Amino acid sequence: IKKIGVLTSGGDAPGMNAAIRGVVRAGLSEGLEVYGVYDGYQGLHQNRIQKLDRSSVSDVINRGGTFLGSARFPEFRDEKVRAQAIENLKIHGIDALVVIGGDGSYMGAKKLTEMGYPCIGLPGTIDNDVAGTDYTIGFMTALNTVIDAIDRLRDTSSSHQRISIVEVMGRHCGDLTLMASIAGGCEYIITPETGLHKEQLLAKIKEGIYKGKKHAIVAITELMTDVNQLAKYIETETGRETRATVLGHIQRGGQPTAFDRILASRMGAYAVDLLMQGEGGRCVGVQNEKMVHHDIIDAIENMKRPVRTDLYKVADKLF
Numbered sequence: 001i002k003k004i005g006v007l008t009s010g011g012d013a014p015g016m017n018a019a020i021r022g023v024v025r026a027g028l029s030e031g032l033e034v035y036g037v038y039d040g041y042q043g044l045h046q047n048r049i050q051k052l053d054r055s056s057v058s059d060v061i062n063r064g065g066t067f068l069g070s071a072r073f074p075e076f077r078d079e080k081v082r083a084q085a086i087e088n089l090k091i092h093g094i095d096a097l098v099v100i101g102g103d104g105s106y107m108g109a110k111k112l113t114e115m116g117y118p119c120i121g122l123p124g125t126i127d128n129d130v131a132g133t134d135y136t137i138g139f140m141t142a143l144n145t146v147i148d149a150i151d152r153l154r155d156t157s158s159s160h161q162r163i164s165i166v167e168v169m170g171r172h173c174g175d176l177t178l179m180a181s182i183a184g185g186c187e188y189i190i191t192p193e194t195g196l197h198k199e200q201l202l203a204k205i206k207e208g209i210y211k212g213k214k215h216a217i218v219a220i221t222e223l224m225t226d227v228n229q230l231a232k233y234i235e236t237e238t239g240r241e242t243r244a245t246v247l248g249h250i251q252r253g254g255q256p257t258a259f260d261r262i263l264a265s266r267m268g269a270y271a272v273d274l275l276m277q278g279e280g281g282r283c284v285g286v287q288n289e290k291m292v293h294h295d296i297i298d299a300i301e302n303m304k305r306p307v308r309t310d311l312y313k314v315a316d317k318l319f
């Protein structure tokens with residue numbers, strides 16, 4: 001191969017820039033030409049593709065977001081739209097594409113691979129919901145942002161003997177909520193893995209109040225329930241002021257942490273290694289500290305993320 005492309009897709013995540021930089025710089029050092037595709041699959045379909053050089057990725061390793069831009073582009077499910085995208089890549093003579101994104105973006109990469117166009121997927125999402133990797137790019141940075149917010153809530157909840165409910169991102173994956181709860185010392189964790197059992201939660205909160213707890217922080221993953229209604233329910237049942245805070249998009253921004261910059265750089269370079277070895281249709285991960293790759297189709301169709309029962313047990317002991 002002589003030319004490769006790179007794009008970021010789906011929800012942005014801190015460290016995506018570092019991953020693009022990794023692909024570009026590693027590609028150039030292998031003598032490849034590297035092309036950036038703007039705004040994910042949408043830009044690919046609209047042929048918004050530009051050659052990148054060393055300095056295109058100067059001063060981006062420390063920046064959140066993605067300078068290539070990202071987009072949600074449901075039209076990419078249409079085979080004709082994807083055929084046009086492949087045509088655009090061929091016009092530029094690009095032999096393979098590195099896609100940085102979450103599981104939805106992997107679906108797009110899988111479909112292109114099935115149509116005979118080789119793609120490599122890098123897991124870039126704060127949700128940590130991608131199979132075949134222990135951590136996704138952006139997860140650790142988001143985790144630190146969530147912990148910072150929880151620390152602030154703790155100060156004010158404690159002063160007012162208030163119950164705080166904090167809604168954390170993660171879509172259908174509870175990792176961000178779970179790990180933030182352990183690091184932030186939350187009293188109650190509700191994730192898609194645990195499910196929401198209102199009466200049980202209420203009983204635990206009441207038990208805490210009885211034991212003399214000054215405040216309670218309940219961490220819950222998004223999309224599980226209306227947190228304002230949950231707050232009203234708890235306030236009515238306990239008589240304690242209860243407030244819900246939805247952290248929202250602040251979780252997606254900010255400077256990537258050292259962990260994410262290093263992970264992204266390693267993954268970017270590894271993607272180029274795989275392409276140089278003639279591999280396509282793979283997705284990159286880190287497992288037990290080692291770079292690994294899996295079949296992208298298998299990863300989407302068959303592989304499941306392990307539920308961190310070990311961490312739930314730790315959390316249970318410490319509350």
Ligand code: ATP
Nearest residue numbers: 010011072073076077101102103104105107108125
């Ligand atoms: P995050 O989880 O951080 O939001 P994501 O990559 O999962 O990231 P999605 O919006 O689910 O985000 O997917 C990104 C894009 O991937 C979609 O907008 C679409 O262009 C493409 N995509 C998703 N699913 C498919 C599919 N089944 N076929 C083709 N393309 C798809």
